[in-house]
Structure formats: C-alpha cells, structure tokens
Amino acid sequence: MTKRIGILTAGGDCPGLNAAIRGVAKTAIVEYGMKVLGFYDGYKGLINNDYTELTESDVSGILTQGGTILGTSREKPFKDDAGEMKTDKILSNYRDLDLDCLVCIGGNGTIKTAHKLSKIGLNVIGIPKTIDNDVWGTDQTFGFDSAVNICTDAIDRLHTTGNSHHRIMIIEVMGHNAGWIALHAGIAGGGDVILVPEITCNIDIVTNYLHKRHTQGKPVSIVVVAEGVYSQENNNFTAHELAQRIEQATGIETRETVLGYIQRGGTPSAADRILATRYGRYAAHLIAKEKYNQLVVFKNNTVDHISLKESAGKLKTIDPEEMIVVSARALGVCFGDKPM
Numbered sequence: 001m002t003k004r005i006g007i008l009t010a011g012g013d014c015p016g017l018n019a020a021i022r023g024v025a026k027t028a029i030v031e032y033g034m035k036v037l038g039f040y041d042g043y044k045g046l047i048n049n050d051y052t053e054l055t056e057s058d059v060s061g062i063l064t065q066g067g068t069i070l071g072t073s074r075e076k077p078f079k080d081d082a083g084e085m086k087t088d089k090i091l092s093n094y095r096d097l098d099l100d101c102l103v104c105i106g107g108n109g110t111i112k113t114a115h116k117l118s119k120i121g122l123n124v125i126g127i128p129k130t131i132d133n134d135v136w137g138t139d140q141t142f143g144f145d146s147a148v149n150i151c152t153d154a155i156d157r158l159h160t161t162g163n164s165h166h167r168i169m170i171i172e173v174m175g176h177n178a179g180w181i182a183l184h185a186g187i188a189g190g191g192d193v194i195l196v197p198e199i200t201c202n203i204d205i206v207t208n209y210l211h212k213r214h215t216q217g218k219p220v221s222i223v224v225v226a227e228g229v230y231s232q233e234n235n236n237f238t239a240h241e242l243a244q245r246i247e248q249a250t251g252i253e254t255r256e257t258v259l260g261y262i263q264r265g266g267t268p269s270a271a272d273r274i275l276a277t278r279y280g281r282y283a284a285h286l287i288a289k290e291k292y293n294q295l296v297v298f299k300n301n302t303v304d305h306i307s308l309k310e311s312a313g314k315l316k317t318i319d320p321e322e323m324i325v326v327s328a329r330a331l332g333v334c335f336g337d338k339p340m
C-alpha cells in the first residue's frame with residue numbers, strides 16, 4: 001500500500017526548514033513512492049485541514065531558501081481551553097486523509113505536542129529544529145549553526161566600530177531559556193564577557209572586569225548577552241539599561257545592539273542544509289520501516305533516533321562544568337559569576 005504522510009513546520013522559523021521539508025519529501029516520493037501532504041502554518045493547518053500535496057517539483061529549488069514554504073505558527077492544540085475540540089479535529093482530519101504518519105518539524109513545544117498526539121492515536125516523527133539548540137536528546141538542532149554564524153558576523157562588526165570609538169559594545173542574542181547561541185557566537189567572535197541564563201551573573205563582577213580591561217589599555221570590550229539572562233533573579237533590565245549601568249560604573253562609553261529576528265532569517269548555512277537534509281531523509285526511512293513516534297537526533301556524529309517520549313517536555317541547557325565553558329574561562333572570558 002502506498003503510504004500517505006503529512007509534514008508540518010511549527011514554532012519559531014529558522015534557516016533550514018525548507019531543506020528539511022525537501023529531505024523528507026524527496027526521499028518519501030522518490031525512494032518509497034509515498035504521497036506527501038504539506039500542512040500550512042504548523043498545527044493550525046492540521047486543525048483546519050489546510051494543506052497542499054507536495055510533489056517532487058514542489059520541493060525542487062527550496063534547499064537554499066530561508067523560512068518555510070508551508071508557513072508556521074505557535075498553535076498549541078492541547079494548550080488552551082478549546083483544546084479538546086482542536087484535538088478531535090486533528091484526529092478526524094488525520095483519519096479522513098488516511099495518513100500513515102505525520103512529520104512534525106519544530107522545537108520543544110512542537111515535540112511536546114507531537115508526543116501528545118501520538119498518545120491519542122497518531123503516528124508521528126519529530127525533527128528537531130530551532131536556533132536555540134535547546135532540544136533534549138540531540139547534539140544539534142538545525143537552525144543553530146546559521147544563527148551562530150549570523151551572530152558571529154555581527155560581533156566581528158561590533159569589534160571594529162567599538163575599537164574606533166574605544167567603547168564597550170553589548171550584543172543581545174536569542175536563545176529563549178538557554179545560552180547556546182551566546183556561548184558559541186561569543187567564543188567564535190572573541191567576546192570578553194558572555195552572559196548565559198545557566199550561569200547566575202553579578203553585574204558588579206562584569207563592570208569591575210570591564211574597568212580592569214580598560215585600565216590595561218584594551219581599546220574595546222565585547223559583552224554577549226543571551227536574552228534568557230533577563231529572567232535571572234536581580235537581572236530585571238533591558239540591554240539599554242545594562243549599557244547605561246555599565247557606562248555609569250566604568251565611565252566608558254557603552255552601546256547596545258539587540259540582534260533580534262535577523263538571527264532567524266536568510267539562507268541556511270551549509271552545515272544546516274546538510275543536517276536538515278539528513279534529518280529529513282532519516283525521518284522518511286523511519287516511516288518506511290513503520291518505526292513511529294520517534295525523534296530524529298544527531299548523536300556521536302551520526303543521525304539516529306530516540307523515542308519522542310524521552311525528549312518531550314525536557315530542555316537541553318548548558319552545563320557550566322562542560323569543557324567549552326572551562327576552556328572559554330581559561331582564555332579569559334568572564335561569565336559574570338567569578339571575579340577576574
């Protein structure tokens with residue numbers, strides 16, 4: 001029997017989504033003769049039966065395209081009080097379309113919903129997507145590498161302008177409640193201070209270190225702040241307020257840049273194109289083997305799978321003792337927790 005599968009992209013968009021869609025669809029169609037339906041705008045399309053058939057030509061030429069040809073949303077069908085009606089619609093649409101499996105490409109929220117859908121009778125496969133890289137069970141989500149490259153380029157640019165004006169430059173990056181983007185881009189960009197939600201920071205330690213750098217004749221200092229830091233106790237400030245506080249404490253001109261949605265836009269990096277494609281192909285192979293309710297992951301330098309149940313509801317955050325943090329400290333990076 002020809003298998004019929006659905007694909008949806010949900011949650012915050014990122015570069016690589018179209019590469020993943022292409023990886024699933026081309027493999028399913030060409031290698032297994034499956035029929036592929038693409039649902040628009042995440043779980044919203046599944047609730048409203050809003051979809052299109054995806055043919056090989058529909059996914060041709062989208063590998064390098066940013067965003068998602070299917071659109072996305074943050075619809076959480078189990079979340080609000082209309083949840084039951086929404087999930088009933090999902091189940092009936094899934095059955096009426098005679099689907100064998102649904103591929104859900106998304107981050108933590110998407111994976112959590114996919115797991116709940118598997119418990120009410122759908123066959124699902126999750127593919128880990130997010131710039132935040134905070135999906136438990138995989139070494140890397142696609143979207144992360146592209147965001148780190150974008151942030152690193154921005155930090156490089158802040159170095160030159162900060163150097164010209166002998167300023168302290170602050171850059172706020174995304175990452176939700178994890179600091180992976182700040183950590184990796186901060187190291188790649190030569191950040192002097194890297195603040196992440198996983199390491200409680202004291203702004204007085206930061207200002208003392210920045211002042212010390214200045215007295216040592218350093219012409220510019222770069223402070224990389226993960227947005228999740230603001231939810232730490234006593235850190236209830238904005239990037240602008242942080243800049244003002246640092247300037248007042250050090251007497252050094254300080255300017256802030258909030259990089260925002262630039263981190264989610266544009267064409268995927270080569271690494272993300274490859275990872276997303278490998279994820280998509282592996283998902284199609286799992287469906288062909290009827291190995292359902294799994295999350296495709298990247299572990300030990302290869303694509304693998306774990307049960308959705310293992311990952312759903314968990315967050316992958318930075319362990320302050322892991323080597324990458326220890327090495328950064330050894331190279332003089334201040335994480336705001338220990339006087340330097």
Ligand code: F6P
Binds near residue numbers: 175
């Ligand atoms: O999860 C990706 C992400 O970009 C986070 O880093 C950020 O906090 C959030 O999405 C922003 O959400 P929205 O796109 O709904 O504003």
